[in-house]
Amino acid sequence: MKAIQTLGLTKRYRGRLACDGISLSVDQGAIFGLLGPNGAGKSTLVKMLVGLVNPSAGSARVLGFSFRELEPRRHVGYLPELFRYQPWLTAEEVLSYHAGLLKKPLSDEAREALLARVGLEGRGRERVKGFSKGMQQRLGLAAALVGDPALIFLDEPTSALDPIGRYEVSRLLRELKAEGRTVFLNSHLLSDVEKVCDGVALIDGGQVLYQGSLDEAIYGGVRQYRIQIGSAQPNALDGLNADWPSLVVQWGARGSGDLHVNLLRDQLPKLTAALVSRGVDVYEVEPDHSSLEDWFLHRLGRKDAD
């Protein structure tokens, strides 16, 4: 059973298509990243799946149930992009309110543990109105985790967090995955997605442009790599261009240099083996640029191919 399975999910606002027949599936226990530029339809898709927006057409199953039923919502947590919680309640009361809506008990210990998990230990008795935006986002994460959900939708979960907070959320996401939960992550922060996601979908103009594993997205095509080498005999690199025509050498100080080459990831071992067999010391191999960002921009046609 898939955690999420959508079929032709469509939302039309006064003639404008926000989501145009979106079909995608998310495996249970995965961290799934939904990517796309502003106005691509990401939030609309999430809102349809959690019951905030009524779809114009199509269907979806969430945890095996029709998304129109209340039942899947008993096992789903959601952090909205526009997160706001009742300012006149304390953080503890917000969590109890959500537990009440779920009709699930929430002990004092469980409540305190949830707050500690998102970095709000000792702040439970403070009113939300005194919380910073980042603290409210942390509280929203805790609220999304009330009721031990099997599936958690997080819409831009680090938008208000500082670097420490972003790091903590990345760690939390990995913990949730280790606990067997499914996380549906909608984020503009590609570096966050790259760190934690197993699979991604890219949507633009309300349509799915790509769905698959993150590795396939990033490493599935030809990319540019930089290979740092030590000093070598003058003719050590002769003939390599026959197999790798794009290979370019930049010699630096003290005889060391960088090789720049465009190739499939699978060809990297063969190239490094060839270099070593020619007596060249290989110190470092790395992609030339931030991988997911390049892929994202290329797929959306916002950047020329290297």
Place this chain on the structure above:
Amino acid sequence: MGTVLRTSLKETLRKRLMVAAGGLTFLFLLLFFLFLKWVGKPVDIPGSTYIAGLSYLYLGLFAAYVMIALFAVLLFVASISGEIDDGTLLAIVPRPVRRSSIILGKWIGLGVVVIVYATILFFGLVLIDQAQYGSIVGTFGGLMAAYSDFLLEGLVVATATLLGSTLTATMTNGIVVSSAVLIAFLGGALEQLGALTNPGPAFTIIGWVTSLLVPTDALYRRALYQILGNHVYPGAVTGFGPFGAVRPPGEGMVFYAMLYIIGVLVLAIWSFRVRDL
């Protein structure tokens, strides 16, 4: 629904709305008491004390009519639209709770506050008036009928405002419902004027139409009639002109108001259910 209801009640307490409303109501009642105290009793002409008591109670009840309507509008005006605007509903609706339960929870939770407010205001005025001028409100049954009319008035305004809150922006909703209550009052005043002067059908029709649109004024005049009607003291309400209850609505208006509340509540549930958030 229970969780939403309890939280709505808690909200009114936490925002000190009850304290503010209670304090201002106490102040209003205190001023009414002092007003009656300083005005004093009229010279000893037969029936004059009775008429003075009725007149001042009428003034107080007119203020209560306006205050209850205003209170209900202000309490309900942002009940849904405000939470949509600030985003708090976005975390609530995805929970396993029907949207109808959210509407009903809000309606009952805040409706109880309106009822408490209307009760304190109504009986506060009647008791202060009676303390000064003696018993002047006819039968106990009439008093309770008037009280129920005031409660219905509050609930009619509250429910209409709740519907507006599911349909439109907070400010627009407040202006529309307040204006509708005012129009209903003017329509009712025209109807009474018609009954007093020229019994032409136009004024009556205007009164009927406005009463059907928003039955607040009809309920108010019916309440007035229960307490101050000609059957209590002959000619009592005629003296109030277009502000009186020369032609009081019958019991049918009470049933209509009940149906109105139910119908508008169903509309609010439907409107919220189909609304994208």
